Amino acid sequence: MIVPAIVAKPDFIVTRASHAVLTVRDLKASRAFYVDVLGLVVSDEDRDVIYLRGLEEACHHSLVLKEMAGAPSCERVGFRVLTEEDLDLAKAYFEKAGLPAEFVRVPFQERTLHVTDPAGTRIEICATMATRERQIIQFRKFKSACPMRLDHFQVLTPFVGKVWGFYAEMGFRTSEYVTEADGEMVRAIFLQRKGNPHDLVFVKNENGPRLHHVAFTVPETYHLLHFCDFAANSGFGANIEFGPQRHYSPGYAQFVYCRDPDGHRLELFTNHYQTMDLEEPPARWTTEMLKSMPGYGIPPPDKWRSEAMPFSKI
Numbered sequence: 001m002i003v004p005a006i007v008a009k010p011d012f013i014v015t016r017a018s019h020a021v022l023t024v025r026d027l028k029a030s031r032a033f034y035v036d037v038l039g040l041v042v043s044d045e046d047r048d049v050i051y052l053r054g055l056e057e058a059c060h061h062s063l064v065l066k067e068m069a070g071a072p073s074c075e076r077v078g079f080r081v082l083t084e085e086d087l088d089l090a091k092a093y094f095e096k097a098g099l100p101a102e103f104v105r106v107p108f109q110e111r112t113l114h115v116t117d118p119a120g121t122r123i124e125i126c127a128t129m130a131t132r133e134r135q136i137i138q139f140r141k142f143k144s145a146c147p148m149r150l151d152h153f154q155v156l157t158p159f160v161g162k163v164w165g166f167y168a169e170m171g172f173r174t175s176e177y178v179t180e181a182d183g184e185m186v187r188a189i190f191l192q193r194k195g196n197p198h199d200l201v202f203v204k205n206e207n208g209p210r211l212h213h214v215a216f217t218v219p220e221t222y223h224l225l226h227f228c229d230f231a232a233n234s235g236f237g238a239n240i241e242f243g244p245q246r247h248y249s250p251g252y253a254q255f256v257y258c259r260d261p262d263g264h265r266l267e268l269f270t271n272h273y274q275t276m277d278l279e280e281p282p283a284r285w286t287t288e289m290l291k292s293m294p295g296y297g298i299p300p301p302d303k304w305r306s307e308a309m310p311f312s313k314i
């Protein structure tokens with residue numbers, strides 16, 4: 001297995017994972033979960049859409065929920081680039097690869113680029129977003145999990161090897177990766193731009209692309225436990241899917257996974273380690289190593305491995 005070389009000075013600067021756009025069947029039910037039970041902050045809302053952000057986030061939204069008929073889906077996952085010029089260079093990069101790329105208008109964002117990666121992941125990229133006041137010291141607004149900020153996405157795809165080089169050329173660096181025991185077949189890649197272990201994770205699965213989860217940070221381990229109590233006490237106890245536990249595997253964080261009323265999966269986790277310096281080697285795992293790691297608690301249910309949200313077709 002050859003890890004793609006680091007591209008320290010890519011053609012354009014992606015800064016971070018930014019936001020996710022999900023469709024839901026009943027916006028009132030979703031609002032009750034995300035605002036009243038999870039603790040996200042409302043930036044704006046109307047009858048069909050709600051814009052949410054974490055307590056430390058100044059940018060307008062990290063989660064957009066749109067009420068739509070039919071099966072729920074992930075419309076897009078969002079990334080930020082540093083400048084408007086980077087946005088034009090990003091468009092050229094996707095077009096050169098023969099992939100869809102078009103500018104669209106999106107509320108509360110300046111020029112927005114819609115692209116699709118080689119795995120079929122639907123992505124939107126912007127350089128500028130409206131801002132709101134950080135709630136980071138508005139402690140009377142802290143509730144339940146106290147989600148602070150969006151950190152990363154995980155996508156399931158049959159084409160992990162194919163996307164690895166594509167994202168490496170964009171400047172994404174590999175913090176960790178998983179191979180089969182013989183070291184040949186890559187099972188998962190953890191890619192980062194913002195200096196912690198991941199902004200975007202791809203895990204091999206025959207049915208993809210599908211969004212496995214969107215992850216938000218929480219302040220402390222206590223908030224994982226408090227969220228579980230809060231959810232159970234609010235009638236959402238069955239939505240807790242896996243954890244609280246620790247990843248004795250890539251990322252190393254303490255976590256809990258839960259499902260929203262439509263089945264969208266969230267990971268809440270305590271913070272990650274820093275990784276920036278170019279000489280740091282990516283951590284290599286094999287599937288055998290992951291099985292033999294020490295740990296506690298029960299393993300994830302089968303649905304945690306198999307179920308994920310399709311991307312929208314439109």
Ligand SMILES: [Fe+2]
Nearest residue numbers: 152154215267
């Ligand atoms: Fe995650």
